[in-house]
Amino acid sequence: MRTRRSLAEFKAGILAGDRVILAQAITLVESGLSADQEMATALIQELLPFTGNSFRIGVTGVPGVGKSSFIEVFGGRLLDAGKKVAVLAVDPSSSLSKGSILGDKTRMERLALDKRAFIRPSPSSSTLGGVAGKTREAILLCEAAGFDLILVETVGVGQSETAVKSMVDFFLLLLLAGAGDELQGIKKGIVEMADGFLIHKADGDNLELAAQAKVAYQNAVHLIPPSEKGWAPKILLASSVTGMGMQELAEELATYQQQMKGSGFWEKNRGVQRLTWLEDQIQELLGRAFLNHVAVKETLAREKPSVQLGLLSPSMLAHQVLDLFLNSKK
Numbered sequence: 540m541r542t543r544r545s546l547a548e549f550k551a552g553i554l555a556g557d558r559v560i561l562a563q564a565i566t567l568v569e570s571g572l573s574a575d576q577e578m579a580t581a582l583i584q585e586l587l588p589f590t591g592n593s594f595r596i597g598v599t600g601v602p603g604v605g606k607s608s609f610i611e612v613f614g615g616r617l618l619d620a621g622k623k624v625a626v627l628a629v630d631p632s633s634s635l636s637k638g639s640i641l642g643d644k645t646r647m648e649r650l651a652l653d654k655r656a657f658i659r660p661s662p663s664s665s666t667l668g669g670v671a672g673k674t675r676e677a678i679l680l681c682e683a684a685g686f687d688l689i690l691v692e693t694v695g696v697g698q699s700e701t702a703v704k705s706m707v708d709f710f711l712l713l714l715l716a717g718a719g720d721e722l723q724g725i726k727k728g729i730v731e732m733a734d735g736f737l738i739h740k741a742d743g744d745n746l747e748l749a750a751q752a753k754v755a756y757q758n759a760v761h762l763i764p765p766s767e768k769g770w771a772p773k774i775l776l777a778s779s780v781t782g783m784g785m786q787e788l789a790e791e792l793a794t795y796q797q798q799m800k801g802s803g804f805w806e807k808n809r810g811v812q813r814l815t816w817l818e819d820q821i822q823e824l825l826g827r828a829f830l831n832h833v834a835v836k837e838t839l840a841r842e843k844p845s846v847q848l849g850l851l852s853p854s855m856l857a858h859q860v861l862d863l864f865l866n867s868k869k
Contacts, residue, residue: 548560549567550586553683554684561657562659586679594796595689596708598693600715612782614626615650623686624656626650627690657686678706706816710734730760736774740780741783743780
């Protein structure tokens with residue numbers, strides 16, 4: 540079995556853009572072992588001065604909208620423009636299902652084979668906070684490795700979107716044209732979080748439907764209150780088959796970046812995101828320490844059957860074990 544890399548080896552490899560060492564570093568970050576966590580924390584701190592220079596873009600949409608094919612085509616366009624692209628897939632269910640990253644890599648053939656690209660899942664550590672924490676660290680590692688654009692892909696439209704929004708600069712919602720209510724099945728909160736809308740698969744027989752859907756979406760988006768950043772999200776039509784809309788999206792992203800940096804919102808938002816990460820980390824560390832406390836574990840094991848039978852309220856037991864934990868720290 541190979542000896543684990545030293546902190547210096549990880550740092551040097553990542554700064555040199557070594558994709559193998561980058562993947563190993565992300566595995567280190569995701570590890571639940573205390574020794575690995577200690578080294579991962581030290582590594583992130585060492586690399587911090589080399590981070591923050593990328594454009595972080597969240598990509599979400601309902602299953603079947605074509606996120607992977609979109610990322611493959613748009614990512615390829617970015618590579619052609621001389622950019623280095625990293626793709627991180629956030630999947631809250633991947634701790635059980637191992638996620639869809641193998642399928643993604645199969646569909647993203649060009650990105651998977653190009654040395655200027657990097658594709659990686661960020662599996663859940665059983666909580667959405669865990670997903671967010673590990674993905675944030677993966678973003679920083681990719682930035683230190685020299686990637687210019689980082690696409691954070693969510694598996695579907697659900698709870699993880701709020702977590703992803705808290706770690707990206709631009710949140711892109713992919714939509715499909717179809718009959719009936721165009722926003723059916725998409726939570727209002729997710730629509731309000733979006734910085735841009737892309738009606739995907741606008742090609743062939745679907746092109747006319749997509750044009751009609753654009754009008755419906757524009758009417759719906761006008762009802763959303765303006766955000767503090769002073770940005771009005773546009774609705775674009777795009778196709779991964781014909782390439783339509785990809786250049787327009789690239790221009791929209793460039794305009795957004797220029798406007799947000801010019802107004803000061805870019806760095807202000809990044810600062811807020813760092814504080815959100817701090818709060819998530821504190822909660823995660825406290826939760827881990829609490830659940831690993833011997834007296835807490837013993838009491839929970841003994842009293843859970845009473846809660847299950849309805850003889851003891853969950854609130855009462857929660858207060859009891861919390862008091863045990865706090866009193867042991869005095």
